[in-house]
Amino acid sequence: MTAVIFAVMDASNFTLYELAGADREVRFSPHAWKVLMALAHKGLRAERVPLRFTDRDKIAFSGQALLPVLVHGHETVSDSWRIALYLEDRFPTQPSLFQGDVATAVTRFVNSWADTQLLPAVARIILMDVYHCLDTEDKTYFRASREKHFGMALEQVVADQPSRLADLRKALQPLRHMLKKQDFISGSVAGYADYCVFGMFMWARCCSAVELLEVDDVVTAWRGRLLNEFGGLAGSAPTRF
Ligand SMILES: N[C@@H](CCC(=O)N[C@@H](CS)C(=O)NCC(=O)O)C(=O)O
Numbered sequence: 001m002t003a004v005i006f007a008v009m010d011a012s013n014f015t016l017y018e019l020a021g022a023d024r025e026v027r028f029s030p031h032a033w034k035v036l037m038a039l040a041h042k043g044l045r046a047e048r049v050p051l052r053f054t055d056r057d058k059i060a061f062s063g064q065a066l067l068p069v070l071v072h073g074h075e076t077v078s079d080s081w082r083i084a085l086y087l088e089d090r091f092p093t094q095p096s097l098f099q100g101d102v103a104t105a106v107t108r109f110v111n112s113w114a115d116t117q118l119l120p121a122v123a124r125i126i127l128m129d130v131y132h133c134l135d136t137e138d139k140t141y142f143r144a145s146r147e148k149h150f151g152m153a154l155e156q157v158v159a160d161q162p163s164r165l166a167d168l169r170k171a172l173q174p175l176r177h178m179l180k181k182q183d184f185i186s187g188s189v190a191g192y193a194d195y196c197v198f199g200m201f202m203w204a205r206c207c208s209a210v211e212l213l214e215v216d217d218v219v220t221a222w223r224g225r226l227l228n229e230f231g232g233l234a235g236s237a238p239t240r241f
Contacts, residue, residue: 006042014039017069020050021133021207025238028206030070030199032079032096033234034111038084039197040096040230046070050137052134053145080110080184080199085194085212096143110185110193118200121168124211127157129208133240161210172219179218190229198226202234209241 011132016039018032025048039046051058051067060077062069069078075183085104094116098104099167123130127146131154134142142155149155175197177216178185185193201223204212213220 005054013042013073014046016046017049017051017062017067017071021043022135022138022238023133023231023238024050025205026133026240027089027237028130028203028240029067030114030203033199033202034080034192034195035068035070035083035197036233037190037226037229038087038192039096040180040233041097041190041192041195042087042108043086044089044094052135054100054137068216072096081108084195088192097195099186099191103186103191103193107186107191107193107196111196114196114200117171118168118197119203121164121171122200122204124157124164125168125210125212126208127154127206129210129240130203133207165210167210168212169217172213172217175222176217176219179222184222189227194222194226198223198234202237205234206237206239 016032016035018027018035019029020027027048036046055067059065059067059069059078062076064078066078068080068083069076070083071077072086072090075086077083083096088104098107127150131139131142131146146157147153175185182188184190185197202211204210213223
């Protein structure tokens with residue numbers, strides 16, 4: 001009971017700066033979703049401030065240029081991984097995101113897998129949808145920066161959607177294999193490892209009408225469990241469609 005009261009009181013001290021679309025209610029950043037799930041896991045809530053890619057001046061105080069940024073009282077933390085570690089460190093009596101040092105180290109691998117393998121695989125499917133989510137100024141920035149990154153037009157990146165979907169579903173095989181034995185990556189209860197991967201699915205869900213998974217995939221069932229966590233925090237989040 002004490003922990004719950006503490007969490008609710010403390011929530012007023014958190015501000016999360018996160019990416020938003022032209023519709024400010026659509027908060028699609030995969031990294032922000034990792035943080036939103038981590039905050040909820042800890043029983044915390046943040047005031048959520050929607051920003052655009054081109055609003056970089058508004059997070060200059062954080063000393064870097066990427067979202068999300070979490071401000072807690074006088075502390076400013078950027079990078080979703082560092083934010084998760086910060087929450088775990090500052091709120092040790094709330095439910096653990098990692099369940100120990102070994103799990104933290106293994107979760108670092110899961111986060112790296114999500115960021116370096118899943119994020120680009122999802123991007124190759126939904127990049128144009130992300131583009132269409134943005135307002136005019138952000139569209140110009142996004143097209144220029146992503147076309148430079150991929151070395152081709154956005155339209156070309158997503159040109160062969162059936163192949164790109166097949167690539168993603170193949171990349172998910174390790175996750176699929178393990179979810180046949182346990183409900184969550186973290187075991188019987190969801191943890192930060194789950195949120196690292198789930199953030200990629202929330203990115204697609206918020207921006208795109210493309211269904212990344214097949215209905216009977218165990219990954220679909222896992223995603224459904226996470227959509228329902230914390231009173232449906234993710235499942236009820238505004239989407240573009
Ligand atoms: N490693 C960082 C990555 C953050 C990141 O890439 N954020 C994107 C939005 S999802 C961003 O701010 N991009 C700015 C840009 O592309 O200019 C994290 O986990 O928070």
